[in-house]
Amino acid sequence: xxxxxxxxxxxxxxxxxxxxxxxxxxxxxxxxxxxxxxxxxxxxxxxxxxxxxxxxxxxxxxxxxxxxxxxxxxxxxxxxxxxxxxxxxxxxxxxxxxxxxxxxxxxxxxxxxxxxxxxxxxxxxxxxxxxxxxxxxxxxxxxxxxxxxxxxxxxxxxxxxxxxxxxxxxxxxxxxxxxxxxxxxxxxxxxxxxxxxxxxxxxxx
Numbered sequence: 213x214x215x216x217x218x219x220x221x222x223x224x225x226x227x228x229x230x231x232x233x234x235x236x237x238x239x240x241x242x243x244x245x246x247x248x249x250x251x252x253x254x255x256x257x258x259x260x261x262x263x264x265x266x267x268x269x270x271x272x273x274x275x276x277x278x279x280x281x282x283x284x285x286x287x288x289x290x291x292x293x294x295x296x297x298x299x300x301x302x303x304x305x306x307x308x309x310x311x312x313x314x315x316x317x318x319x320x321x322x323x324x325x326x327x328x329x330x331x332x333x334x335x336x337x338x339x340x341x342x343x344x345x346x347x348x349x350x351x352x353x354x355x356x357x358x359x360x361x362x363x364x365x366x367x368x369x370x371x372x373x374x375x376x377x378x379x380x381x382x383x384x385x386x387x388x389x390x391x392x393x394x395x396x397x398x399x400x401x402x403x404x405x406x407x408x409x410x411x412x413x414x415x416x417x
Contacts, residue, residue: 214288217249217259226253241290244333248287262289269298276325279306279332286334299334307343312348317352323347352379359388365395 213228229250232238252259259266262285269281290360306325314322326347329335334374335343355378359371372388377399379385 213311214249214259217253217387219263220258222253230255245288245290253285259288262292266292266294266298269295269302270373275302275305276328277308278302279328283332285335290334296334296378299332300336300339301328303332303335303339303343307339307346309345310343314353317357319350319357323350323354332395352382355379356382356384356388359385365392368392388416 213225214226215376217225219369220327229246232246233243233250249259264280265285269278269285272278272281279302282295282302285292286295286299306346307329310322310325310329312356313319313325327342329343329349330340343393352375359368360369362371369389369392370384372385372392375382376385376389
C-alpha cells in the first residue's frame with residue numbers, strides 16, 4: 213500500500229490502509245503508522261520512500277532538524293531499524309545540546325527541546341526521563357532567574373512567592389522570599405515614615 217501511495221495511487225493505498233485498520237490483532241505501532249498514511253492518502257499527499265526520508269535525516273546538519281526528520285520517518289516506518297536507531301541517537305544528541313543551552317542560561321530553548329523529545333514517538337524511555345528532568349529543572353531555573361531580575365521589590369517578592377508555590381522544595385525560593393521580604397519591609401517602613409500609611413499597610417499585609 214505504501215508503494216502505491218508513493219506512486220500517487222491514493223485510492224488503492226487508502227483501501228489497503230483501511231483494510232489494515234479493520235483487521236483484528238494488528239499491533240498498535242502498525243495501526244498508528246497506518247492511520248498517518250491513510251490521512252495523507254485521503255488528503256492526496258504523496259509519501260516519501262523510507263530511503264528518501266532516511267537520507268534527509270542522515271544528511272541534516274542541524275541537531276533539531278535531524279531529530280525531527282528521524283521522528284517523521286519513524287512515524288511512517290516504525291519497523292525500519294534506521295529510524296528506530298536514528299530517533300534514539302538524535303534524541304540523545306538533541307538532549308545533550310539542550311543541556312548545553314541550559315548551562316548557558318538559555319532556559320527557554322532547553323525547555324523547548326526537552327518538550328520536543330517528550331512529545332515525539334520512538335524515544336527510548338531513559339532519554340525521555342532525562343528530558344523530563346531537564347524540563348523541570350529548566351522551568352525552575354527560569355522562574356528563579358526571572359524572579360531575581362524583577363526591578364521592583366514588591367514584584368520580586370511576589371515572584372519568589374509564586375515560585376515557592378510551584379517548587380516548594382527548592383531552597384532558592386525560600387531564600388528569595390526571605391531576602392525580598394526584608395527588602396520589602398525596609399521599603400514599606402520608609403513609606404510609613406513618610407506618612408504614606410496606605411502603601412505601607414498594603415506591603416505589610
